[in-house]
Each structure stands twice: as C-alpha cells, then as structure tokens.
Amino acid sequence: MFDNLILDTDSYKASHWLQYPPATTGAFFYVESRGGRYDRTVFFGLQAILKTALARPVTHAMVDEAAELLAAHGEPFNEAGWRRIVDVHGGRLPVRIRAVPEGTVVPTHQALMTIENTDPECFWLPSYLETLLLRVWYPVTVATTSWGVKQTLRAALEKTCDDPGGQLPFKLHDFGARGVSSKESAAIGGLAHLVNFLGSDTLAAVQAGRAWYNEPMAAFSIPAAEHSTITSWGRDREADAYRNMLTSFGKPGGLFSVVSDSYDLFDAVSRIWGQELRDEVIASGATLVVRPDSGEPVEIVAETLRRLDEAFGSTVNAKGYKVLSHVRVIQGDGVNPVSIAAILERVIADGFSAENLAFGMGGGLLQQLDRDTQRFALKCSAAKVDGAWIDVSKNPVTDPGKRSKAGRLMLQKNAVGEYRTVAVGEGEVAPRGWADAMVTVWEDGMLLVDHTLADVRARSEARG
Numbered sequence: 514m515f516d517n518l519i520l521d522t523d524s525y526k527a528s529h530w531l532q533y534p535p536a537t538t539g540a541f542f543y544v545e546s547r548g549g550r551y552d553r554t555v556f557f558g559l560q561a562i563l564k565t566a567l568a569r570p571v572t573h574a575m576v577d578e579a580a581e582l583l584a585a586h587g588e589p590f591n592e593a594g595w596r597r598i599v600d601v602h603g604g605r606l607p608v609r610i611r612a613v614p615e616g617t618v619v620p621t622h623q624a625l626m627t628i629e630n631t632d633p634e635c636f637w638l639p640s641y642l643e644t645l646l647l648r649v650w651y652p653v654t655v656a657t658t659s660w661g662v663k664q665t666l667r668a669a670l671e672k673t674c675d676d677p678g679g680q681l682p683f684k685l686h687d688f689g690a691r692g693v694s695s696k697e698s699a700a701i702g703g704l705a706h707l708v709n710f711l712g713s714d715t716l717a718a719v720q721a722g723r724a725w726y727n728e729p730m731a732a733f734s735i736p737a738a739e740h741s742t743i744t745s746w747g748r749d750r751e752a753d754a755y756r757n758m759l760t761s762f763g764k765p766g767g768l769f770s771v772v773s774d775s776y777d778l779f780d781a782v783s784r785i786w787g788q789e790l791r792d793e794v795i796a797s798g799a800t801l802v803v804r805p806d807s808g809e810p811v812e813i814v815a816e817t818l819r820r821l822d823e824a825f826g827s828t829v830n831a832k833g834y835k836v837l838s839h840v841r842v843i844q845g846d847g848v849n850p851v852s853i854a855a856i857l858e859r860v861i862a863d864g865f866s867a868e869n870l871a872f873g874m875g876g877g878l879l880q881q882l883d884r885d886t887q888r889f890a891l892k893c894s895a896a897k898v899d900g901a902w903i904d905v906s907k908n909p910v911t912d913p914g915k916r917s918k919a920g921r922l923m924l925q926k927n928a929v930g931e932y933r934t935v936a937v938g939e940g941e942v943a944p945r946g947w948a949d950a951m952v953t954v955w956e957d958g959m960l961l962v963d964h965t966l967a968d969v970r971a972r973s974e975a976r977g
Contacts, residue, residue, distance in 0.1 A: 516569065517575045517578055517579060518566065518567070518569065518571055518575065518606075518645075519571060519575050519576065519578075519579040519595060520578070520579055520582065521566060521644065521645045522641055522642070522643075522644045522645065523643075523644050524583075524586060524588055525588070526640065526641050526643070526644065527583050527588040527589060527590055527591070528588055528589050529637060529640055529641070530591040530594060530637035530641075531589060533636065533637065533896070534896075534898050536898055536899045536900075537636045537896055537897065537898050538633035538634075538636050538897050538898075538900070539629065539630060539633065539636055539895075539896060539897030539902070540629065540630060540636050540637070540638075540639045540640060540893055540895075540896050540897070541627065541628075541629045541639070541893065541894055541895035541896070541902075541905075541921050541922070542627065542628045542629070542639045542640065542643070542891055542892060542893050542894065543624040543625075543626065543627045543628075543891070543892060543894050543918065543922050544624070544625050544626045544627075544628075544646070544647065544649065544889065544890070544891045545621075545622065545623060545624050545625060545889070545890060545892075545918070545934075546621045546622070546623075546625070546653070546887040546888060546889055547621065547622060547887075547888040547889070547890055547914060547915070548621045548622060548887070548888050548914070549621065549885070549886050549887035549888045550658075550886050550887065551621070551657050551658075551661055551887065552620060552621055553618050553619060553620045553621060553657070554618070554619060554621060554625070554653050554654075554656075554657045554887055555616065555617075555618050555653065555656040555657045555659075555660045555708060555709075555973050556612065556613050556614075556615055556616070556617050556618075556619060556625050556626075556653055556656075557615050557616060557652050557653055557656040557705050557708050557969060558615070558649050558651065558652025558653060558656070558701055558704075558705060559610075559612055559615065559626060559646075559649050559954065560615060560725060560726065560954070560960075560962075560963070560964055561652065561701050561704070561721065561725040561726075562645065562646065562648060562649060563610070563954070563955050563960055564724075564725050564960065565725075566645045567606060567645075567955065567958070568960070570599075570603060570604025570605050570958065571595060571598055571599055571604040571605075571606070572599060572604055573596070573599055575595075576592060576595045576596055576599065579595070580592050591637065594634070594635060594637065594638075597632075597634060597635070598635065598638075601632070602632070602957065602958070603958070604958075605957055605958020605959070606635075606638060606642070606957070606958055607630055607631045607632035607635050607638065607957055607958075608628055608629065608630055608631060608635075608638055608639060608642065608955070608956075608957070609628070609629050609630075609631050609953060609955070609956045609957075610626060610627070610628050610646075610953070610954055610955040610956070611626060611627045611951040611952060611953045611954065612625060612626035612627075612951055612952070612954050613625055613626070613924060613950055613951055613952075614952060614962075614964065614968075614972055615964045615968075615969045615972070616708060616964075616968065616969035616970060616971065616972030616973040617950075617972050617973075617975075618660070618972075618973060618975070619924075619932055619950075620932055621887065621888075622934075623924055623932050623933070623934045624918065624922045624923075624924045624934045624951075625653075625924070626646075626649070626951070627922060627951065628642065628646065628891075631956065631957055633897075636896075636897070639893075640893065643891045646891060647884075647889065647890075647891045649889075650884045650887065650889035651698070651701065651702060651705075651882075651884075652701050652702060652704070652705035653705070653887070653889070654882050654884075654886050654887050654889075655702045655705035655706055655878065655879060655882070656705040656706070656708045656709065656973075657887065658850065658877075658878060658882060658886075659685065659705065659706040659708065659709040659710065659878065660708070660709050660973060661850055662685055662709075662850050662853055662872075662874070663681070663685065663709045663710065665850070665853060665854050665857065666681060666684045666685065666853070666857070666867065667681055669857040669861060669867035670684070670866075670867050670868065672832070672861065672867075673830075673832055673834040673861055673865075673866040673867045673868070674830070674832070674834075674866050674867055674868040675830045675831050675832060676868075680867075680868045682710055682711040682712070683710065683711055683712045683733075683871060684710070684712075684867075684870075684871050684872065685706075685709070685710050685712065685853075685871070685872050685873075685874060685878075686710070686712035686713060686714065686734075686843070686845075686871060686872065686873040686874070687703050687706045687707075687710075687712070687713035687714060687715045687718065687732075687873075687874065687875075687878060687879070688714055688845050688873040688874060688875035688878075689702065689703065689706075689715060689874065689875040689876060689878050689879035689880065690703065690714065690715040690716070690717060690879075691875070692875045692876045692879060692880050693879050693880055694880075696717050698879065699715050699717040699718065699879070700715075700717035700718055700720065700721040701721060702718075702878075702879040703715035703717055703718025703721070703879065704718040704721040704722055704725070704726070704731065704966075706718070706878055706879075707722065707731045707732050707966070708966070708969055708970055708973050709970075709973060710732075711731075711732055711733055712732060712733060712734065712871070713731075713732035713733075713734065714734050714737075714873075715732075718731060718732060719731050719732055722966050726964060726965060726966040726969065727963065727964075727965045727966065728965065728966035728967065731966055735767075735768045735769055735770060735802070736758075736761070736762040736769045736770070737769065737770035737771070737772075737802075737804070738754075738758055738770065738771045738772050738804075739772060740772055740775050740806075742754070743755075743771075743772060743775045744775050748775075748776055751775070751776060751781065751785060752785045752789050752790065755771060755773075755781075755785055755786065755790055756790060756793070758771050759790060759793055759794060759797060759799075759801070762799070763793075763794070763797035763798075763799040763801070764797070764798070764799055765797070765798030765799065766798060766799070767798075767799045767800070768799065768800045768802055768841075769799060769800075769801065769802065770802040770803075770804050770843055771801065771802070771803060771804065772804045772806050773785075773786070773803050773804060773805065774804075774805050774806045774807050774808075778805050778807070778808070778813070778817070779816065779817075779820060782803060782817055782820045782821060782824070783820045783823070783824060786801065786803065786821075786824065786840075787820065787821070787823070787824025787825070788824070791824060791825065794825075794839055794840070795825075795839050800839060800840065800841055801839065801840045801841070802840070802841045802842065802843050802871070803817060803821065803840060803841070803842050803843075804842070804843050804844075804845060804873075805817050805842070805844060805846065806845060806846045807846060808846075809847075810844055810846060810847040810848070810852050810855075810856055811852070811855050811856050811859050813844075814842060814844050814856050814859070814860065814870065815856075815859050815860065815863055817842050818837070818842060818860060818863065818865050818869060818870070819863070821837055821840050821842070822835060822837060822865075825837060825838050825839050825840050826838045827865075830866055832866070834861070834864060834865060834866035835864050835865050835866060835869075836865075836866050836868060836869060837865075837869050841869055841870070841871065842869060842870050842871070843870070843871045843872065843873055844856060844870065844871075844872055844873070845872070845873030845874075845875070848872050848873060848874045848875075848877055849874065849877030849881065850877070853872055853874075856870070856872075857870075888914075890915075890917070892906075892907065892917040892918070893905045893917075894906060894917065894918050894919050894920055894921070894922055894936075895919070895920055895921045895922075895936075902921060902938075902939060904919035904920050904936070905919060906918060906919035918934060918936075919936060920935075920936025920937070921936060921937055921938065921939060922934055922935070922936055922937075923935055923936075923937045923941075923943065923949055923951070924949070924950040924951050925943050925947040925948065925949060925950055926947065926948055926950040927946055927947050927948070928946070932950065933947075
C-alpha cells in the first residue's frame with residue numbers, strides 16, 4: 514500500500530516540474546538545522562531512509578498507479594519524467610546525495626546534506642524527494658536530545674563517580690516504544706537514542722540496528738516488573754510478588770527492576786524491601802533496582818534513595834559520595850532533559866553519587882519533539898538555467914530566521930574542529946586549511962557508504 518516511492522511526497526510536489534524556469538537542467542538542495550533547543554545536532558538516520566525509501570527501483574506499475582491516483586486527486590503528473598527514470602535509469606533515481614558522516618556533531622546553521630540531480634532532464638527530482646528526505650529531522654532530533662542528556666549525565670558522573678566511563682552507557686534507557694505513532698518511529702527513533710547509550714526496551718530499535726546499521730546487538734535490557742505483575746498478587750500479598758521477582762531473577766551478579774509504587778512506595782521501600790526482604794536481597798548477590806512511578810520526580814527519587822540508604826547502607830567512594838549497597842533506583846516517570854538535570858542536582862546535593870540512579874525516558878525522548886525543535890529545513894540553494902548555475906535563496910522580511918543559504922554549498926571543517934558552510938563552484942575543492950566535511954553517500958540508486966553503528970557511536974563521542 515505504501516511502497517510506491519512516487520507517492521511518498523506532498524501533493525503539491527506533483528505540479529512543481531511545470532514551475533521552474535525554461536531551460537532548467539539542474540537543482541541543488543541542502544538540509545540544515547536553523548537553530549533550536551540545542552546549538553548543535555548529531556547527524557543520524559539518513560542511511561535508514563536511503564535503505565528503506567530509495568533502495569527499491571521505480572517500475573512502470575508504480576508510474577501507472579501514481580498517474581491514476583494523482584489525476585483523481587486533482588494534480589498534474591510528470592508521467593514522461595518518471596517513465597524516463599524507469600526506461601533510461603532502470604528505475605533508479607538519478608540523484609547525488611552528500612552528507613556529513615553519521616554520528617558527526619555539527620553546530621546548527623550549517624549544511625548537513627545536499628541533494629542534486631545527475632540527469633539534466635530530471636532537474637525536478639531533488640525537490641520531489643524533499644518530503645521523504647527531510648524526515649531525517651526525526652532521528653537527528655532524537656539523537657541530539659539523547660546526546661544532550663548524555664552530556665548532563667556525563668558531568669554528574671565525572672563529579673561523583675569513580676568509574677564514569679563504565680557507568681554512562683546505561684544511564685538513560687529508552688521506554689518510548691508505546692508512546693510513538695508507529696513501529697517505524699519506534700525503530701528509527703529508538704535507534705537514534707542508541708547512538709549514545711546501550712540501554713533500551715524498544716525491540717524495534719534492535720531490529721533496526723541489524724537491518725540498517727550492521728549492528729548485531731545494539732542494546733541490552735534486564736528483567737523488570739510492571740504494575741500488573743505486582744497487583745495481580747493482591748495488596749495483601751505485595752511482599753510475595755516482590756519475593757517472586759527476587760526468586761526468579763535475583764541471581765549472583767544480575768540486575769532486576771521492580772516497580773514499587775503500586776500501593777505505598779515508601780512502605781514498600783522501607784518495610785518490605787528494607788526489612789522483610791532485606792536479607793534475601795543481600796543473600797541473592799543480585800542488584801535490586803527499585804522503580805518509583807508516581808509523584809513529583811525530584812522529591813520521590815531523593816526520598817527513595819534516602820530510605821534505601823537507611824535500609825541497605827552505602828559506602829563512600831573516592832570522590833566523597835555515597836554509593837548504595839545491593840540496590841539502585843531507576844526513574845521512568847516524568848522524565849525529560851529538564852527533570853533529569855533537576856533530579857541529579859538534588860541527588861548530588863544530598864551526597865549521593867549519580868551512579869545510584871538510572872533514567873527511563875519515553876515520550877520525552879521519542880515523541881515530545883517535532884521538526885521545529887531544531888527548525889529543520891530542506892531548501893534549494895542553486896539552479897542551473899541556460900547552462901549556468903545561479904544562486905537561489907529566500908529572505909522573507911516577515912521572518913529573517915527563515916533566510917536560506919545560496920549557491921552550491923560545501924560544509925568545510927578545519928583542523929581545530931570549526932565548521933563553515935560556503936558556496937563553491939561546481940567541481941571546486943576546499944581551500945588550504947579546510948577539508949570537505951561531506952561524503953557522497955548515494956548516487957544514481959547506489960548506496961556508496963554503509964555506516965556501522967559502531968562507527969556512528971565513535972563519531973558522536975569525538976566532541977562529546
């Protein structure tokens with residue numbers, strides 16, 4: 514139903530081939546973040562789009578379907594242009610896509626990728642592909658949000674933990690699969706998070722890592738309770754429900770998580786876990802991860818840590834902060850970048866190491882964002898008319914922030930890591946002291962660069 518690339522666009526795009534100047538033979542487009550919540554972005558997700566949306570060649574049957582649908586829809590259709598792509602190019606799109614290597618952290622207001630046609634008769638094609646290619650905003654924005662939280666967690670761990678590098682990869686867990694609009698969003702958004710971390714309950718992201726980024730196992734999880742597996746025992750048998758978790762999963766060296774607020778969180782922490790089951794938890798050799806799931810997050814986490822310390826004790830690490838014995842806490846309710854920072858500030862002020870705590874983020878990670886979070890846009894910056902390239906841009910007086918760039922653009926990087934986007938002539942190379950920061954990843958229907966998730970992760974750490 515949705516596998517016809519010709520129909521993976523906005524309706525008005527079907528009429529644009531008639532709107533360019535006569536003798537147009539080329540169009541050059543670029544993608545950028547025009548600012549937003551973060552002052553830099555982690556580029557990620559284009560490869561997934563290329564492998565899923567562009568890999569299948571266009572066929573005459575697709576052209577037939579599009580011609581019928583668009584005629585009924587009220588739009589003109591460039592049937593001859595699409596027939597040419599099938600007959601001359603074997604259904605493979607004559608475009609060249611260049612982009613920064615995935616995982617690269619780039620300041621906003623810089624070109625992240627460019628698109629141009631390679632067949633002069635298909636000058637209309639780069640614009641036609643805007644709809645599907647600009648969807649890269651979503652994985653980039655998720656990866657950037659996750660990366661931003663990673664920097665917050667890194668700072669907290671470096672201040673309070675003896676092994677920040679070992680702890681950091683598992684401190685933000687993806688809880689977002691049920692809160693997104695589709696499995697596809699869970700897959701690509703969940704995988705974008707895994708550029709930065711190793712913990713996730715979003716299985717679609719693990720599948721996506723295998724399918725799109727050559728990663729056999731992108732994330733890890735642990736056994737965990739939900740409210741139904743606790744409340745089905747009844748309130749009078751709450752302790753039995755917890756004991757069952759301990760018996761089933763409390764193995765030496767293992768971790769398991771138990772949501773403990775079904776009735777009275779503080780009673781569960783202090784009396785059931787802290788008294789009735791305390792010795793069994795210690796004897797198991799496992800680490801119990803207590804999950805609060807209601808209340809004001811900052812106060813709830815602080816009080817949970819205090820009560821667990823009172824019940825199970827703690828040691829003081831080399832940096833002077835308390836590390837709980839036998840137990841940890843994961844907070845998955847009301848979690849977003851702002852609340853994470855507030856919780857960490859309180860925990861550290863109370864004398865606890867950040868290593869006592871992990872976070873599960875759902876909607877705040879995969880859903881509470883949109884294309885305007887980082888103000889993403891794909892714009893035309895140059896056109897070839899009458900055999901010559903001309904600069905193309907917009908500059909609306911009603912919103913200077915929407916001013917676009919002009920020219921055939923190249924993102925350049927120097928030896929100290931500074932970026933700049935400059936207009937260059939066709940075939941021109943970067944000047945001395947600067948290097949072309951983009952690579953050609955797709956040309957004429959062929960994927961030319963196949964990133965691994967391991968390589969993407971390494972690049973994201975380069976400026977981490």
